[in-house]
Amino acid sequence: MKIRIQPVEPAKRRPKPADESKLVFGKTFSDHMFMMDYKGEKGWQDPRVVPHQVLQMDPAAMVLHYGQGIFEGMKAYRCSDGRLHLFRPEKNFERYNRSAAKLCMPQIEVPFQFEALYELLKLDKDWIPHSMGSSLYIRPTMIASEPHLGVRPANEYLHFIITGPVAAYYPEGFNPVSIYVSDQFVRTVRGGLGEAKTMANYASSLYAAEYAKKKGFTQVLWLDAVELRFVEEVGTMNIFFRIKDELVTPPLGGSILAGITRDSVIQLAEHWGITVHQRPIEIGEVIDAVRSGDMKEIFGTGTAAVVSPVGSISYKDQSFKIQNGAAGEWSQKLYDEIVGIQYGEKEDPFGWVHELKV
Template identity: 70%
Template sequence: MDIRIETASSAQRRTKPADESKLVFGNTFSDHMFRMDYRDQQGWTEAKVVPFQNISLDPAAMVLHYGQGIFEGMKAYRRRDGKINLFRPRQNFERMNRSAQRLCMPTIDVDEHFDILETLLRADHEWIPQSRGSSLYIRPTMIASEAHIGVRPAKEYIYYIITGPVGAYYAEGFNPVSIYVSDEFVRAVRGGVGEAKTMGNYAASLLAAEVAKKKGFTQVLWLDGVERRYIEEVGTMNIFFRIEDTLVTPPLTGSILPGITRDTVLTLAKHWGVKVEERMIDIQECVAGIETGKITEVFGSGTAAVISPVGSICYKDKTYTVRDGSVGELARRLNDEIVGIQYGEKEDVFGWVHEVKI
């Protein structure tokens, strides 16, 4: 792909955070961004890296009216030797294409995805934090830009990538979080767009998340949209339960985002000889298992937080503390292993790491 590069001037450059230990997730953005445009019959054109800037949209842009918008979440990690790693980026690009297909949007060749992202990272590699635990968050996004009122797939799109240095996603860091089970609201149903990383899914989660926050909880645990009985996922993570000697997670039935960290956890657990099951988990089985001690660990997984231990679950105004509320052994081992691979400190036996040539 022919990518034009417009380097930011000194006046356009942004102020880098002076103290990486105080990085807040999602507040700071790098000097440059990538953008290209799609038009029906022409395909993708005008690929360029430009200074970070506003995007102009017609008030009739179809993303604003009909919600054709998708995104991904990725990170770039600086190793101790200064080299830059991406973790399983091909899976992100492939998932974005699946999301695009589900919402009738154009796809982008995976190899072109790599060219685009590496070009952008070369322009902004100095923004990748130095300290372990921090990283450069990468947000590829696609929106319908055609000016048209009428329900049909758009014929014009904008694809862009913005990046920014981040610290821990949750204020708790790797300490256990508390989650609230919502049996009033649902996130998605089978046959809908729950398995796509589309903006509307997150808008649908906001009210329940606000309810949980006001009650003092960090996140929402969603139940299925039909019986409101079976556990699906947490607001920003897939969910895992260690039930006796087995690691259990809900199956991918169409209403759950197929998390890349989720797949990483399953692969590592199997590699270590841990028994793994992907099956339906009734909320009553969950709370009973916590009460009896049958469930010894609960944790979430996702790109932003990696592994997030769950210390307690609130269901129908009763709070259930998982074991003694501390971080479980398997959650800690998984987090150490995944983070170690991401930063190039542990052996990558699965070929998950992609090194960016700066």
């Protein structure tokens, strides 16, 4: 399919942030967006890059009633020498298709997903921030647009991509965050939608997240939905535990998102000779390791925050500080290495970086 390009007139383009240090995550958006429609047996059609605009849809659009919606999160980085990078974009595209399949939505060939993003970034490359730590956040989204009331997979969909410059996801930056362990609310169960990046998963996390926020915590650590014993993931991140000199993270089993940063951390740690265990870990084991001093670090991983050290966790109204509450050695090293690769400051032995020649 040929992508139709409709650039914004120069006089109507949005002003770019004058001070990148004051960027707030998810508040500013660039000039253009990509859109494409799916119509039943005709499949995907009319791919186009157009001005960032308000969506128009029928109030009976099925996404509004039955929740068929998925998204992705990725970033574009500007290196100090002017090169533009994407970090493992094919993994986001592949996960987007897995999410689509899980929700009975049409998939998009990975090469075309990249072509669409490439055409969008050709127009909005000047929106990619120049400062280290800032980036252009990229949000591909698919929603069921068919106007129909009745529970079934839709026959019409809208796929779109919006972008915007961002700084750190958490106001704390790389400073350790505080985590509330939820033993009364659950996010998802194995066999459900937990492994898909779907709107429903985030909607189900909101109540507990607000509950934790009111208690002064940054995020929620979810336990399994059956026994409320086994650690799963944080609201916006996968979770890692450094117990003595080994790294432990819960295994992917259908209820945990397969994070791209999670996979990168595992590969890097093993490359450095660190023993990594992807195994079930009970919250009781976590607390016991903290009490004994065997818990050296806890950190979360995700596209938005990269690596986020955890300074304390609260479980059953008891607060537990992780070591001295400061960022740990491994979390700092992993953060520096991944960010260094993303911005072209460090060697990329895995071929993770894709240079954008736009």
